[in-house]
Amino acid sequence: MAVFFTSDTHFGHGGALGLYGRPFASIAAMDAAMVERWNATVGPEDEVWHLGDVALGRAVAGLEKTLAGLAGRKHLVTGNNDGTGTTALPGWASVQPYAELDLEGTGLVLCHYPFRSWRNMQRGWLNLHGHSHGRLAPMPRQVDVGVDAWDFRPVPLAEILARLAARRRRPAAGGQR
Numbered sequence: 001m002a003v004f005f006t007s008d009t010h011f012g013h014g015g016a017l018g019l020y021g022r023p024f025a026s027i028a029a030m031d032a033a034m035v036e037r038w039n040a041t042v043g044p045e046d047e048v049w050h051l052g053d054v055a056l057g058r059a060v061a062g063l064e065k066t067l068a069g070l071a072g073r074k075h076l077v078t079g080n081n082d083g084t085g086t087t088a089l090p091g092w093a094s095v096q097p098y099a100e101l102d103l104e105g106t107g108l109v110l111c112h113y114p115f116r117s118w119r120n121m122q123r124g125w126l127n128l129h130g131h132s133h134g135r136l137a138p139m140p141r142q143v144d145v146g147v148d149a150w151d152f153r154p155v156p157l158a159e160i161l162a163r164l165a166a167r168r169r170r171p172a173a174g175g176q177r
Helices: 014-019 027-041 063-068 157-169
Strands: 003-006 047-050 073-077 092-096 099-103 106-110 126-129 142-144
Touching (some): 014 027, 106 157, 142 157
Parallel strands (some): 003 047, 047 073, 073 092, 106 126, 126 142
């Protein structure tokens, strides 16, 4: 079993196409691409932590079918757009506003929102979040797992750690580290 993370799918949200510059011709094309990429990445025995903002608008009414069509056991860490129409669906293994995991020896703090500080931050724990659609400059040990930052698919911890390592090797603006 592998564990994946994602956020901000915004299924059915036409505004996501323009607001976040998503490269799809229509809402239907966006939703279909995200389902296809999810299922090409996640296996039936895998776990996915969705860090909020699953769907908007009319898509919430059809979300039960969408969830059933997504591979894996799905956990929801709620976002600002996840009302009871989303949280009450039977497709979730768990629903909570915040979670902490120890995965493969890495401590993780999961929330829809990015934090300035978090529990065990000084002990190397990571903050995985969504909400910012890849537009927020991250703090060290903080990663936006939203679909806009990861080719519209869930991402495993190994890729997250590789991105963090690459960020540490890259000089910051002005040549400073």
